[in-house]
Amino acid sequence: MYLVTGGAGFIGSNLVAALCARGAEVMVVDRLGHDDKWRNLAHHPVAGVIPPEELETFWARHPPVQAVLHMGAISATTATDADEVVAQNLMLPLWLWGECASRKLPFIYASSAATYGDGDQGFDDAFTPEALAKLRPLNLYGWSKLAFDRRVCELVRRRAPAPPQWAGLRFFNVYGPNEYHKGRMASVVYGKFQQVMQGNPATLFRSDRTGVADGQQMRDFVHVDDCVAAMLWLLDNPKASGLFNIGSGRARSFLDLVNAMFAAMGRAPDIRFIDMPDDLKGKYQYFTEAPIDRLRAAGWNGQSTTLEDGVRRYVQDFLMQADPYR
Numbered sequence: 067m068y069l070v071t072g073g074a075g076f077i078g079s080n081l082v083a084a085l086c087a088r089g090a091e092v093m094v095v096d097r098l099g100h101d102d103k104w105r106n107l108a109h110h111p112v113a114g115v116i117p118p119e120e121l122e123t124f125w126a127r128h129p130p131v132q133a134v135l136h137m138g139a140i141s142a143t144t145a146t147d148a149d150e151v152v153a154q155n156l157m158l159p160l161w162l163w164g165e166c167a168s169r170k171l172p173f174i175y176a177s178s179a180a181t182y183g184d185g186d187q188g189f190d191d192a193f194t195p196e197a198l199a200k201l202r203p204l205n206l207y208g209w210s211k212l213a214f215d216r217r218v219c220e221l222v223r224r225r226a227p228a229p230p231q232w233a234g235l236r237f238f239n240v241y242g243p244n245e246y247h248k249g250r251m252a253s254v255v256y257g258k259f260q261q262v263m264q265g266n267p268a269t270l271f272r273s274d275r276t277g278v279a280d281g282q283q284m285r286d287f288v289h290v291d292d293c294v295a296a297m298l299w300l301l302d303n304p305k306a307s308g309l310f311n312i313g314s315g316r317a318r319s320f321l322d323l324v325n326a327m328f329a330a331m332g333r334a335p336d337i338r339f340i341d342m343p344d345d346l347k348g349k350y351q352y353f354t355e356a357p358i359d360r361l362r363a364a365g366w367n368g369q370s371t372t373l374e375d376g377v378r379r380y381v382q383d384f385l386m387q388a389d390p391y392r
Contacts, residue, residue, distance in 0.1 A: 067113060069131050071095040071162070072138030074115070076245040077176065077237065079106035080290045081135060081297055083392050086110040088298075093129070095121060095138060105391045106244045118158065125165060133172040133231075133301060136162055142251050143180060143205045144345060155210035160217060166229035173229040174300055177215055177309065179238040179286070180208030185353050191236055191360050193309040195219055204351070215309060231304045235296065238313035238356045241376070242290030243384040243392040253287075255377055258324050259385050262331065267338040268324050275352055280339045281321035286313035286356045289376035295368050296361065306364040313356025314370040326374045330381035 068085050072078040073094030085092045094115045098104045107115070116124055118138065140154045159175055166173035182189050183202040190197065198216045203209045215234055222228060241253035250257075258268040272280045296312050321337070328335045342350060358370075371379075384390045 067091040067093055067129060067131050069093050069095065069134045071118070071134070071136045072176075073112070074098055074103050074106050075137060075141075076106075076242075076248060077240060077290055077293055078135075078137035079244045080242065080294050080392055081137065082107065082112060083110050084294045084298060086112065090132075093124075093131075101247055103247045106247070109391060118154075121162075131169070131171055133174065134162055134166050135297060136173065136175040139176060139207075139211075141178075141207060141248075143207050144250075145206050148206055151206050151210045152213075155207070156213050156217070159214050163218065163221070163229065163232075164227075166232075167227040170230050172231040172301065172304060174231075174233045174235065174297055175214075176211075177234040177236045178208060178211040179236050179311070179313070179354055179356065180205065181212040181215060181236065182351075182354065183208065184351060189311065189355055189357055191309050191311045191357070193219055193222075195223065218309075231300070232307050233300050234309040235293070235312045236310065236356070237293055238286040238288050238311070238354055240288050240290050240293055242380050243390060244290075246390065254320060254323055255327055255380060256385070258327055259331075259381065262328075262333070262336070267336045268327070269338050269340045270320050270324065271342045271346075271350075272339045273352075274342060274347070278352055281324075281337070282319045283350075284317040284319050284353045284355070285351070286315070286317050286354045287323060287373055287376070288313045288356070289371040289380070291376075292368070292371050296366060299366050299368065303365060306366075308360060308364065310361040310364070311356035311358050312361070313354075313358060314373070315356055315358045316370075317353060317355035318373050322373060323377065326377040327381060329374070330378040331386070 073082045074096040082092050091113045093113045140151050183204050187200045241255045245252045270281050
């Protein structure tokens, strides 16, 4: 049995789908709430769903868990309740780390490219106290993810008890099916698709940075299938541990992304530029790109999905279907 926290969420539910397709038993840790988040799990025979507050009771029963994949977090970059973010994004994964260390279970967790802040310090996933101390996240979410990375680094440096395999995954700009519950935090592809289907132009933020044209802000867009493939590879290669970037390895512009979406829809581009919201000013990344050399050095030889192919698959195989869920 695999324990997947955040298993009804975006990346988590795609991971659950892949594990179930392998014939594995999967216990999901999540809160489904009152919206359609449950649909992310509806196609798959999960072993059960438990809320995070029941984790201690679950562990007390000594279930036959093979590995813990911790995808759960408060992931909104606009979150402001620091106490709640610390509880969910720092203290809970530290508790899970300790449980996996004592039970000798692999522990794979979601870090984030938000730890890199505005990118002035680069995007090197070096796992040293010095490298981590240089990073300056732009928001509370990014800081909480970095705080956990730094604590893991310190525990490993001290040779404190650790899981037999551990991996922190710095996901870059992930897009793909099952993100529909995320609202404003959903990917640009999904948001712009909804705008177009409602009869509106696709809007992009104007640039407020000298030398960057409107729509030429660049991100490392990565299809969720590539993220899942990396996690499955890690499970199949228990000697691989470390902090790893998970991205395509190539920055592309928001204009590239939206043009790929229109092409997948069979429509001529219709794009309008708007001012950036006040709550994002000074907290907006203008460039991200994931060096994936460390993951490849660990032995991973997977191929990243191209932006055009990934957007086409997402739009045509999911968003344009009556049932868009994986």
